[in-house]
Structure formats: C-alpha cells, structure tokens
C-alpha cells in the first residue's frame with residue numbers, strides 16, 4: 001500500500017501500462033518533455049522516448065482520429081485532450097468513427113483506445129476550463145465513459161480502460177488531482193468497467209454521484225447523518241455501460257433517489273439515471289427522483305462569487321437530501 | 328518464319344511490370360466498370376435502393392492501388408472506391424453483397440449504406456459517411472506502422488470537395504512532421520455533388536497545397552492508368568524508405584450522377600456530359616494494351632466472358648443471401664455484450680417492415696427509375 005494523490009495514481013498507471021505492454025502509446029498536446037499541463041504524463045517521455053510519447057500539434061481531431069487508425073493497426077493509444085472543454089474539435093471522430101467502428105464493420109474492426117481528459121469546475125477555470133462534458137458522450141452507444149473518484153479507482157479503472165478492446169473516455173476531475181489522496185496497493189489489480197460502488201451504506205435515501213460529486217455526496221451524507229437522515233451513496237465510476245444492478249438495488253432498498261452532478265441540469269447524465277430509476281424502480285419509490293445539478297447557464301462563470309453560485313457543493317446536496325427526506 | 332512473341336512488352340518493361348500484370352490491371356478496371364454498371368441497372372430495376380459508385384475513376388484507382396502490397400499495406404477507401412477495393416483483394420461478390428446489404432455482406436453485414444466498403448481481411452478500413460474522416464485513420468495507421476516498424480504504407484483516397492475538410496489539413500501536417508509512410512490520393516472529378524471545383528478551391532490544383540506541408544504534390548491524368556501507377560509507385564517507394572508522405576491528385580471524370588439520388592443534368596452542361604467518354608480510362612487503357620500487343624482479341628474476349636460470368640454469379644448470390652436477422656442487431660456495439668445495454672421495448676426480431684423488405688420501390692421514398700433522383704433522400708439528394 002502507498003498513499004497517492006489522484007494524479008500520481010494516473011501517472012503511475014500510465015507508466016506501468018507502458019512498461020507492461022509495448023503497444024501502449026501516449027499522445028496529446030504538451031504530453032512529452034513538459035509532462036502535460038497537469039503533469040499527468042510527467043516522466044513518460046524520459047522513459048519511453050519520442051516514439052511512444054508524442055507531442056502532437058494543436059489538433060484534437062487528429063489526436064483522436066490518428067489514435068483510431070493506430071488502434072486499428074496494432075497499438076493501444078492513450079490520447080490526452082488537454083482540457084475536456086477542447087474535446088469538441090474531435091467530437092466527429094469520437095461520435096462518427098470511434099464509437100461506430102465495431103458496429104458498422106460487423107466486428108471487422110475494433111478501436112482499443114483510451115481518451116483521457118481533465119474536466120470540471122471549482123478551479124477558477126471559467127466557461128472554457130471547467131466544463132463537465134460527459135453527457136455528450138454517455139449518449140453515444142459504442143463508447144465507454146469512466147469517471148473515477150479515488151486514486152484506487154483511478155488506477156484500477158485506467159488499467160481496465162487501456163486493456164479494453166473498445167474506446168473508453170476517461171474523465172478526471174481536475175480539482176481532485178492534488179486535493180484527493182488515497183491508498184493504492186502495489187499489485188496489478190484492476191477495477192472492472194461497468195461496476196458501481198456503494199461507498200456509504202444507508203437506509204433512507206440513495207445519492208447517486210461520480211467524480212468530485214462522489215466526494216461531496218459523502219460529505220453531505222455525514223452532515224445529514226447528524227440530523228438523523230441515513231444516506232446511501234452510490235459512486236457510479238463507469239457511466240456507460242451503467243451498473244443498473246447496484247443502482248436499482250440501492251434505490252429499491254431506500255425508496256428515494258437523489259442524483260448529484262456538476263454538469264448543467266437539463267439533459268445531463270443525471271437525467272438518464274433519473275429515468276432509469278423512474279422506469280425500473282417506480283414501485284419502490286417514496287418520493288420524486290431529484291436532481292441537484294449545475295445551473296443551466298452556458299458555462300461556469302469566472303468571478304469567485306459567481307463560480308461558488310454555480311458549483312454543486314456538499315451543502316447544496318445536503319439541502320436536497322433534507323428536502324427529499326421530508327417528502 | 329513465325330514471330331516469337333516477346334514475354335515482356337516494351338510497355339510493361341517501361342513501368343517495371345510484366346504483361347501479366349498489365350492484363351490483370353486491365354481486367355480489374357473492366358471488372359470494376361462491369362460491377363458498377365450492374366449496380367445502376369439493379370437500382371433502376373428497383374432491386375437495390377441506392378447507388379453511389381466510381382465510373383470514370385476506375386483507371387486511376389487501379390493504377391494508384393497497384394503498387395501497394397495486398398494484406399500488408401493499408402487503404403482507407405471512400406464511396407467511389409469500387410476499383411480500389413477490387414484491386415486490393417475484395418471480389419465482385421463482396422461489392423454486390425454491400426449493395427444488397429445482406430447478412431453476409433463482408434463490409435458491414437448489411438448495416439451500412441452501399442458504398443461504405445471495408446474488409447479487415449484485406450486491410451481495407453471500414454468507412455463512414457462524413458467525408459474525409461478516414462484521412463486521420465490512415466495517418467494513424469501509418470503512425471503505428473512507423474512505431475511498430477512494420478514497413479507498411481497507408482493510403483487513403485477522397486474527392487477534391489472532401490479535401491477541403493479540416494481533418495485533411497490536420498492529417499497532412501502531422502504526416503509531414505513525422506515523415507509517415509502515408510499517401511493521400513485526391514480523385515478530382517470536378518464536382519462535389521453539384522458544386523464545381525471553381526467554387527471549392529481558389530487554386531487550380533489540390534496538389535498545389537502539398538507545398539504548404541513541405542511534401543511532394545503530384546498531379547496525374549486519371550485516364551492514364553500507367554501514369555497513375557508510376558506516380559503511386561514513386562510515392563510508395565518514398566514512403567517505405569521513410570522519406571514521408573505524398574499527395575497525389577488524379578484528374579478523373581464522373582461519368583454518372585453523384586448518386587442514384589442525384590439529377591446531374593440540372594447543373595452539368597450538356598456538352599460536358601457529351602464529351603466525357605473521350606476521357607474514359609477504360610477504352611484508353613484497352614487501346615494502349617492492344618497497341619503494345621499485350622492485349623489480343625483472344626485475351627480480351629476471354630476476359631469479357633469471365634467478367635460477365637463473375638458479375639452474374641455475384642448478383643445471383645447476393646440476391647439469394649438472407650437479410651440480417653434483427654436478433655443480431657444489438658451485437659458488436661462493444662466487443663462483449665453488456666446486460667445494461669438493453670434491446671428496445673419491442674425486443675429483437677419479429678418486427679420487419681411489412682412491405683418491401685430491403686428493396687427500394689417507387690413510393691418508398693428512394694430513387695425511382697423514371698425520376699432519376701430520390702424523392703426523399705435524407706439530404707434532398709445530397710447523400
């Protein structure tokens with residue numbers, strides 16, 4: 001066991017996977033000598049050289065498109081998009097190409113590729129360095145979407161993502177990079193894709209979350225526990241394919257469900273979770289499925305007062321829990 | 328005294344090939360044309376709902392694909408690439424199966440529109456509909472070839488209209504920086520559906536853009552099969568040496584409408600259509616090979632008979648193959664099935680459309696024989 005920050009866990013996993021499998025390469029903007037703007041790839045270039053750690057030009061569509069081609073021809077590319085906000089020039093390659101390659105070729109071709117991108121607000125990043133973009137991608141059949149919340153999960157899930165035979169989007173909340181620490185075993189463990197975790201057991205309300213919100217949900221659960229409200233927290237970890245079993249088992253037990261997500265509320269990932277719960281656990285519900293989510297403005301504003309207003313935090317989640325508990 | 332027939336004509340020697348190679352190339356051009364003509368007939372007869380094809384491009388495609396090594400090198404084709412695919416290992420039957428979209432269609436198992444070829448066995452990458460996306464895949468294939476030191480070359484082809492897409496810029500720039508074993512073929516037929524080249528680019532030639540990437544840009548007459556072969560051979564040799572990519576622009580003609588949903592007389596002047604055939608690679612190559620005594624009456628007749636039999640058999644086979652079964656429609660979203668990725672409320676199977684099946688008929692919204700363009704092609708004839 002060793003104590004690691006979130007980003008250390010990512011960095012170590014990349015290095016270990018590259019040592020383990022010579023077909024793993026890393027490419028993206030500033031990932032080489034500099035080691036990435038958040039230092040997620042620090043040290044990789046020194047160890048693995050120009051061939052396997054590639055500083056690309058400022059061309060997101062190429063980063064993804066060339067990764068698709070490289071994946072088809074025997075490599076396992078791990079592409080870094082510098083900020084999730086800048087993934088959209090590559091959207092067509094992800095949507096029309098990576099996600100559909102296996103289906104459209106009737107299993108003739110697969111795309112074993114991982115796309116890593118830092119996402120999320122609360123870091124004074126404003127509209128274009130704070131976005132949560134997962135809903136654009138969880139909508140797409142053929143993509144796996146992963147958002148870990150602990151160094152342990154980050155390591156186990158990144159290993160699974162890199163070893164997976166299909167494209168995986170791996171979003172890392174940038175506020176967690178250095179603020180979140182946790183124990184990580186020295187073993188070659190994996191955390192399987194498509195499995196949620198119950199990170200806090202409780203009886204009255206299920207709070208569903210992922211990424212930074214999984215931490216805030218735990219904090220909120222602690223706060224309301226003192227008030228006598230028993231909360232179960234489900235950390236989804238993989239958003240698609242979703243682990244319905246863990247989600248529905250929890251909601252059927254508690255009878256109430258609150259989904260916390262940082263993205264804009266309307267049409268966000270939590271809307272799908274809510275629909276699944278409403279359709280498949282209706283008979284067990286004792287209250288409306290509730291969302292605590294980012295406001296529907298076009299982005300996270302920069303000024304700290306406005307940013308604080310935007311961000312979902314433990315207090316806002318706790319307030320939602322109280323209201324639902326009283327229903 | 329009997330004349331001893333030379334085993335290798337001067338023509339073959341001039342391009343470093345054998346007479347047998349030249350005949351095989353001719354056969355491929357002629358086969359592609361025969362397949363192409365057949366699928367238009369099948370469309371007009373209401374047997375297949377949609378056609379997009381490559382008449383007028385075949386000579387260039389065969390010449391350009393020929394120097395690549397089958398099952399080693401890679402091609403990311405586009406929707407006009409029938410001849411490219413045939414030259415690279417697919418068969419007439421494979422092409423017909425894609426038109427009929429049958430379960431055993433090797434390109435997609437009937438999932439994609441006709442024209443979206445792909446074949447893992449032959450290193451022909453599956454293509455999608457958004458144009459030019461395959462550019463980056465071919466660049467990535469070349470990148471992997473370089474990193475893995477496989478000695479492979481990757482070629483992709485597209486139209487001149489598609490060459491305006493941003494992915495082409497991103498890809499050429501990257502391929503040039505890393506001296507990737509990559510070839511971009513632009514098959515310039517003068518139109519992007521209805522829009523002439525003068526409204527697509529300010530330059531005369533797409534190849535002129537190569538200078539901006541620091542790579543060779545080569546212009547070649549697409550009706551001259553052997554000129555295309557030579558241009559491609561040079562590019563392939565250069566790529567294999569590690570000297571980097573080449574952009575080849577082949578000036579070709581589009582002998583048909585853009586697709587079966589298009590009415591080209593609306594935007595193409597009559598005299599242009601009338602004189603198109605004078606730039607056709609097929610008769611030109613035939614004459615060239617006959618003049619060089621590579622192609623004789625006997626060989627030509629034999630090839631024609633073989634091709635007819637092959638295309639007839641392919642059509643027959645495709646007609647009688649089963650349609651895909653809806654119980655397979657959820658397969659291959661991922662490599663493995665996921666219980667949470669659920670079938671729709673109506674389940675799998677038992678809900679085929681009542682009438683018409685897969686076949687385009689008048690009133691179904693696909694092109695009808697007398698209209699010549701689609702009533703309800705999703706992009707108003709723009710697909």
Ligand SMILES: Cc1ncc(C[n+]2csc(CCOP(=O)(O)OP(=O)(O)O)c2C)c(N)n1
Nearest residue numbers: 456457458486487488489518519520709710
């Ligand atoms: C991104 C995208 N935009 C529009 C279309 C519709 N479309 C299909 S082919 C085509 C014209 C392409 O012209 P060109 O690249 O010159 O190739 P050609 O068909 O002439 O061989 C258009 C507009 C498309 N398939 N993809």
Ligand SMILES: [Mg+2]
Nearest residue numbers: 486516518519
């Ligand atoms: Mg064109």
